[in-house]
Amino acid sequence: MTDLDLARAWLVDPASGREGPGDIVVRDGIIEAVTWLEGIDAEGIDAAGVVVAPGFIDLHAHLREPGNEDAETIASGLAAAAHGGFTTVCAMPNTSPAIDEPGVVAGIRAAAIVSGSPLELLVHGAVTVGREGGTLAPLGELADAGVAGFSDDGAPIRSGSILRNALAYAGALGLPVIDHAEDPDLTDGAEANDGLVATVLGLRGWPVAAEEAAVGRDLAILADVVRDVPSARLHLTHVSTGASLDLIRRAKSAGLPVTCDVTPHHLALTDDWIAGSRRWAWEASVDPWDVAAREAAPYASSLRVNPPLRCPEDALACLAAVADGTANAIATDHAPHTEVDKAVEFGLAANGISGIETALGVVLAAVDAGHLTLLRAIEALTSGPAAVLADRSRRARSVGLLEGSPADLVVVDRADSWTVTRERLASKGKNSPLIGMSMPGRVLLTMAGGRIAYEAPSD
Amino acid sequence: MTDLIDGNAAADVVVPSVDAAPDSQTVGWRHRHLLDVDELSTADLDLVMRTTDAMREVLARPIAKVPALRGRNVTILFYEASTRTRVSFEVAARNLSADVTNIAAQTSSVSKGESLVDTIRTVEALGARMLVMRHAVSGAPYLAAEVFGGSVLNGGDGWHAHPTQALLDLYTMRSRLSGGSVAGRKIVILGDVLHSRVARSNIWALTAAGADLWLCGPTTLLRGFEAWAGRGAAGGRRFHVTADVDRALRDADVVMALRIQRERMSSGLLPSLREYAARYGLTAARLALAQPGALVMHPGPMNEGVEIAPEVAAGAQSVITDQVTNGVAVRMAMLYLLAGVSAAGAAP
Amino acid sequence: MSGRRIMTADEIRRATVRLSHEIVEKQAGTDGLLLIGIQRRGVPLARRIAASIAENEGVEVPVGALDITFYRDDLSLVAQQPVVKGTELPSGIDGKTIVLVDDVLYTGRTIRAAMDALVDFGRPQAIRLAVLVDRGHRELPIRADHVGKNVPTSREELVKVHLEETDGEDGVEIERLVETPLAAEPVA
Numbered sequence: 001m002t003d004l005d006l007a008r009a010w011l012v013d014p015a016s017g018r019e020g021p022g023d024i025v026v027r028d029g030i031i032e033a034v035t036w037l038e039g040i041d042a043e044g045i046d047a048a049g050v051v052v053a054p055g056f057i058d059l060h061a062h063l064r065e066p067g068n069e070d071a072e073t074i075a076s077g078l079a080a081a082a083h084g085g086f087t088t089v090c091a092m093p094n095t096s097p098a099i100d101e102p103g104v105v106a107g108i109r110a111a112a113i114v115s116g117s118p119l120e121l122l123v124h125g126a127v128t129v130g131r132e133g134g135t136l137a138p139l140g141e142l143a144d145a146g147v148a149g150f151s152d153d154g155a156p157i158r159s160g161s162i163l164r165n166a167l168a169y170a171g172a173l174g175l176p177v178i179d180h181a182e183d184p185d186l187t188d189g190a191e192a193n194d195g196l197v198a199t200v201l202g203l204r205g206w207p208v209a210a211e212e213a214a215v216g217r218d219l220a221i222l223a224d225v226v227r228d229v230p231s232a233r234l235h236l237t238h239v240s241t242g243a244s245l246d247l248i249r250r251a252k253s254a255g256l257p258v259t260c261d262v263t264p265h266h267l268a269l270t271d272d273w274i275a276g277s278r279r280w281a282w283e284a285s286v287d288p289w290d291v292a293a294r295e296a297a298p299y300a301s302s303l304r305v306n307p308p309l310r311c312p313e314d315a316l317a318c319l320a321a322v323a324d325g326t327a328n329a330i331a332t333d334h335a336p337h338t339e340v341d342k343a344v345e346f347g348l349a350a351n352g353i354s355g356i357e358t359a360l361g362v363v364l365a366a367v368d369a370g371h372l373t374l375l376r377a378i379e380a381l382t383s384g385p386a387a388v389l390a391d392r393s394r395r396a397r398s399v400g401l402l403e404g405s406p407a408d409l410v411v412v413d414r415a416d417s418w419t420v421t422r423e424r425l426a427s428k429g430k431n432s433p434l435i436g437m438s439m440p441g442r443v444l445l446t447m448a449g450g451r452i453a454y455e456a457p458s459d
Numbered sequence: 460m461t462d463l464i465d466g467n468a469a470a471d472v473v474v475p476s477v478d479a480a481p482d483s484q485t486v487g488w489r490h491r492h493l494l495d496v497d498e499l500s501t502a503d504l505d506l507v508m509r510t511t512d513a514m515r516e517v518l519a520r521p522i523a524k525v526p527a528l529r530g531r532n533v534t535i536l537f538y539e540a541s542t543r544t545r546v547s548f549e550v551a552a553r554n555l556s557a558d559v560t561n562i563a564a565q566t567s568s569v570s571k572g573e574s575l576v577d578t579i580r581t582v583e584a585l586g587a588r589m590l591v592m593r594h595a596v597s598g599a600p601y602l603a604a605e606v607f608g609g610s611v612l613n614g615g616d617g618w619h620a621h622p623t624q625a626l627l628d629l630y631t632m633r634s635r636l637s638g639g640s641v642a643g644r645k646i647v648i649l650g651d652v653l654h655s656r657v658a659r660s661n662i663w664a665l666t667a668a669g670a671d672l673w674l675c676g677p678t679t680l681l682r683g684f685e686a687w688a689g690r691g692a693a694g695g696r697r698f699h700v701t702a703d704v705d706r707a708l709r710d711a712d713v714v715m716a717l718r719i720q721r722e723r724m725s726s727g728l729l730p731s732l733r734e735y736a737a738r739y740g741l742t743a744a745r746l747a748l749a750q751p752g753a754l755v756m757h758p759g760p761m762n763e764g765v766e767i768a769p770e771v772a773a774g775a776q777s778v779i780t781d782q783v784t785n786g787v788a789v790r791m792a793m794l795y796l797l798a799g800v801s802a803a804g805a806a807p
Numbered sequence: 808m809s810g811r812r813i814m815t816a817d818e819i820r821r822a823t824v825r826l827s828h829e830i831v832e833k834q835a836g837t838d839g840l841l842l843i844g845i846q847r848r849g850v851p852l853a854r855r856i857a858a859s860i861a862e863n864e865g866v867e868v869p870v871g872a873l874d875i876t877f878y879r880d881d882l883s884l885v886a887q888q889p890v891v892k893g894t895e896l897p898s899g900i901d902g903k904t905i906v907l908v909d910d911v912l913y914t915g916r917t918i919r920a921a922m923d924a925l926v927d928f929g930r931p932q933a934i935r936l937a938v939l940v941d942r943g944h945r946e947l948p949i950r951a952d953h954v955g956k957n958v959p960t961s962r963e964e965l966v967k968v969h970l971e972e973t974d975g976e977d978g979v980e981i982e983r984l985v986e987t988p989l990a991a992e993p994v995a
Contacts, residue, residue, distance in 0.1 A: 191597075196683070199682075199683030199684060199687050200659070202597040202616075202618030203597050203617075204618075205683065287690075291497045291498050299597070299598030301602075344575060344602070345575060345594065347597060347617065512891075512893070513877075517877070520927065521928065522927040525878060531882075799882055799883065
C-alpha cells in the first residue's frame with residue numbers, strides 16, 4: 001500500500017460535482033485528506049496543469065482471454081487500462097469459450113489475480129449460451145458468480161423475445177442487459193458508414209437505420225417489460241448516431257430505465273478518416289475526394305470498427321450527448337487485434353480499435369476544443385459508468401475523491417502530451433488509428449485500490 | 460501531333476491531336492504508383508494522353524514492340540478472374556519487352572491461403588519491381604503500395620477504382636470527338652453505377668476534363684450518388700444523377716453502358732434482367748435520343764441483349780473495339796511512365 | 808544564348824549545304840535515299856538537308872522522324888523527360904539507304920538506339936550518319952559519315968544547338984555544366 005502527497009493540483013471530484021485547486025494526501029493506500037485551496041493558496045493553479053481525478057471506469061473492453069491471447073491477455077489488457085488512467089474495467093464475454101457459465105468467470109478472475117494488477121476487473125456475462133442467440137445463458141448462476149451485467153456483444157441480441165425475457169430475468173437480479181444495437185440484415189457485408197465516403201471509396205455501406213431500428217426495437221421492448229418488472233434495466237453500448245441518441249433521449253425523459261455509452265472514437269473520429277483525413281469531428285471537414293488534402297493513406301484497416309465511424313454530424317451528436325447527459329458514460333470498446341487480423345485489405349479486416357490507452361487523450365482534445373467541460377468529461381469516465389454498474393463495483397457508491405476511501409486515482413499532466421507509438425502502447429493490440437499522432441495530456445500516475453498501477457517513466 | 464513530315468504517313472494510324480505542343484511540357488512523371496485517377500493532375504493526364512499517342516504509333520508498326528522495359532519484371536497479380544484486362548496488361552508489358560509473371564490468386568481471407576501482405580513480400584523477393592493488381596476488395600492496392608518496394612498499378616479494386624479504364628475511355632473519347640476534347644460534351648454513364656469502379660474512376664477523370672457528366676440507372680443502383688452529386692466532387696466539379704433514361708440520353712455526345720451482373724438480381728437490387736433491359740437497355744431506339752453520331756462505349760465484357768443491344772454494340776457508332784486497342788496503348792504508357800520512376804528511385 | 812558561340816547562323820547554313828552535297832556524292836545520286844531526323848532537332852535539320860538537295864538536284868528525297876525515347880538504355884531518364892515526340896516513317900525502309908540526321912554526336916548511345924529502332928521497322932540496305940556537330944567522347948564504336956563541324960569538348964561542357972524551327976534562332980554554343988541539368992538534352 002502506498003503513500004502519496006499531491007500538492008497544488010487541480011482536483012476534479014464527480015461525487016460532489018466540485019473541481020478546483022487542492023491537495024490530496026494518501027496514506028497506506030487510503031485517501032487521508034482532500035484539501036480544497038482558496039484565496040491566495042489557490043493562485044497559479046489551474047485546470048491546464050496537473051489534474052487529479054478518480055480512476056476511470058470502462059464499461060466495455062475486450063480482453064480476449066480466454067481463447068485469443070495473441071491479441072490480448074488479462075495481464076496486458078489491465079496494464080493497458082492502467083496506462084490509460086482506468087482503475088476499473090468490465091470485460092465483454094465474447095471470449096472463447098464465451099463467458100456463459102460461472103467456471104469461465106472464475107478463470108478470468110484467477111487470471112486477474114495472477115497478473116498482479118491492482119485494477120478492479122469486472123466481467124459481463126453472456127445473455128445467451130455461447131452468445132449464439134438461441135437460449136438464455138444461466139443468468140442467475142452468472143449473477144451469483146459476480147458478473148456486472150449481461151451482453152452478447154460483439155453481436156446484437158437478435159431475437160426480440162430473447163431480449164424481452166433477458167430484460168425481465170436480469171431485472172429481477174438487479175443487473176442490466178447491455179445490447180449492441182444492430183440490425184444484422186441491414187449490415188450484411190457492410191464495411192463503412194453508409195455515406196459520402198463509402199460511396200466515393202467504393203465501400204459497402206452501413207446504414208444509420210441499422211442501429212436506429214435496433215435501438216427503437218430495444219426501447220419498445222423495454223417499455224413493455226417495465227410494466228411487469230420495474231427493476232428491468234437496459235444499457236445501450238457504443239451508440240454512434242444522432243438518430244439513436246434522439247430516441248434514447250426521448251425514452252429517458254419518458255422515464256424509461258435506459259442508459260447508454262459512446263466511445264471516444266465515435267465522438268471524435270469520422271468516416272472521413274478512411275478517406276485519409278486526420279481531423280477531429282469538430283474541425284472543418286474535408287472533401288473525401290480532395291486527394292491533396294489527405295493527411296494519411298486511405299483505407300487504413302485500423303479504422304474498421306463496429307459500429308462504423310460515422311459522419312461528422314453524428315460524431316458531434318455523440319459529443320453533445322455526453323455534454324447533456326443523454327450518454328451516461330464514455331466506454332472505450334477496447335478491441336485489440338493481432339497483425340494477422342488487421343494487416344489485411346480493409347473489407348477483410350477484423351472490426352475494432354485498440355483504444356483504452358488513447359481514450360483520455362481523445363476526450364481531452366474535445367475538452368481543449370471547448371466542446372466538453374473537464375468536469376463533465378471526468379463524470380462520463382467515472383460516476384456515469386459507476387451508476388450503470390450499481391453495486392457490482394466496489395467503487396460504485398463512492399466514485400470521487402473521498403476521504404477514507406481506498407485510493408483509486410489518476411494524475412494527469414494536461415500541460416504535457418505524448419505521441420502514440422506501437423512501443424508505447426502496453427496493449428498487445430497495436431490497431432490504433434492514432435499511431436503517430438500527439439495526444440493531449442499525459443497520465444503521470446494511476447492508483448487502484450491504494451496501489452500504484454501505472455507510473456510514467458521519468459524521461 | 461504537329462506536322463512532322465511531308466512524305467507518306469504510317470498506314471491508318473489515327474493519331475489524335477493533343478492540345479498542347481510537346482515543347483510546352485515542363486513537368487516529368489513523379490508518381491510511383493497508379494492507384495486511382497484522382498491522384499493525377501491535369502498535366503499528368505496530358506502526359507499520359509501524349510504517351511499513349513506514341514504507344515498507338517508503336518502498335519501500328521510491323522513489329523509492335525519496343526525495348527523500353529527490357530530486363531524488367533512486370534508481375535500481374537489478379538485476385539479476381541478477368542481474362543480481358545489481364546491479357547491487355549500482358550500484351551502491353553510484352554510490347555515493352557518486359558518479362559511478365561502471371562499470378563492468379565484467391566481473394567485472401569485469414570482462414571484460407573496466404574495473406575496479401577505475404578504474397579506481395581514473396582513476389583518482391585522473386586524480383587518483381589512492378590505489380591499490376593486486381594482485387595475484389597476496395598482499397599487493397601493501397602495496402603499493397605505500403606508493403607511493396609516497387610510500383611503498384613491498380614488494375615481494378617472492388618467497387619472503387621479502375622484507373623487505366625478511365626484513362627483509355629478518356630483517350631478514346633478525345634480521339635473520336637471532333638475537337639479532340641470532352642470539355643462541355645454531354646457524356647452518359649448508364650447502368651450499375653453503384654458497383655462500378657469504372658464509373659467512379661470515370662467520374663473523376665471526366666469531371667476533371669470539364670465534361671457534362673450524367674449517371675443514369677435504376678435508383679437501387681445509384682445509391683449514394685445523388686448525395687454525392689449534390690455535394691459536388693473536389694474542386695466544385697459537378698455531375699448529374701438521374702433514373703430517367705430518356706432525359707439522360709437526350710442529346711448526349713457519348714453513351715457508356717455498364718455491365719449488369721446476374722447477382723444484382725439475387726441480392727434483391729433488381730427484379731429481373733429482363734426488366735432492366737426493357738427500361739434501361741441501350742437499344743437503337745434509345746440511342747436515337749442522343750446526338751447523331753454519338754459514341755457508344757462499353758468497358759466489356761458485354762451482356763448483349765441486357766445492357767446493350769447487339770446491333771448497337773456492333774453498330775457504326777460503337778467505338779468498343781477502339782477501347783480495347785487503346786487499352787493496350789494506355790497500359791503500355793502507364794507501365795512505361797511508372798517504370799521510369801522506379802528506375803530513377805524518385806520519391807512517391 | 809549564354810555560352811560561348813561556336814557556330815553562327817551562316818556557318819550552320821553553309822555546313823548544312825555541304826552535308827547535303829556530301830550525302831548525294833556518297834550515294835552517287837539520290838536514288839534510294841531516305842533522310843531520317845532523330846527527334847528533336849535532327850528533324851528540322853533533315854528537312855533543311857532535303858530542301859538543299861531539292862534545290863541542287865531537283866529531287867524530293869523523303870524525310871522521316873524517329874523518336875528513340877523507347878530505345879534509350881537508361882530508364883531513369885523517363886521520370887525527368889517522359890515526353891515522347893513521335894515517330895513517323897514513310898512506309899517501307901527495306902532496301903533503302905537511310906541517312907540518320909542528328910544535331911550533336913557525343914557518346915553514340917542515341918545512334919545505337921536509333922539503329923535498334925530502325926531494325927524493328929525493316930531491313931535497310933545501308934545506314935549512314937550525318938551530324939551537325941561531333942563533340943567527341945564516344946562510348947560506343949560509332950562514327951559519323953558526314954560532319955558539319957568537329958568541336959573538341961570536355962565532359963564538363965554542354966553543347967547547345969538552336970534552330971529556328973525549334974528555338975526561334977540559329978546558333979551553336981558551348982556552356983559549362985554547373986550541376987546535373989534536370990531538363991537538359993539526353994546524352995547523345
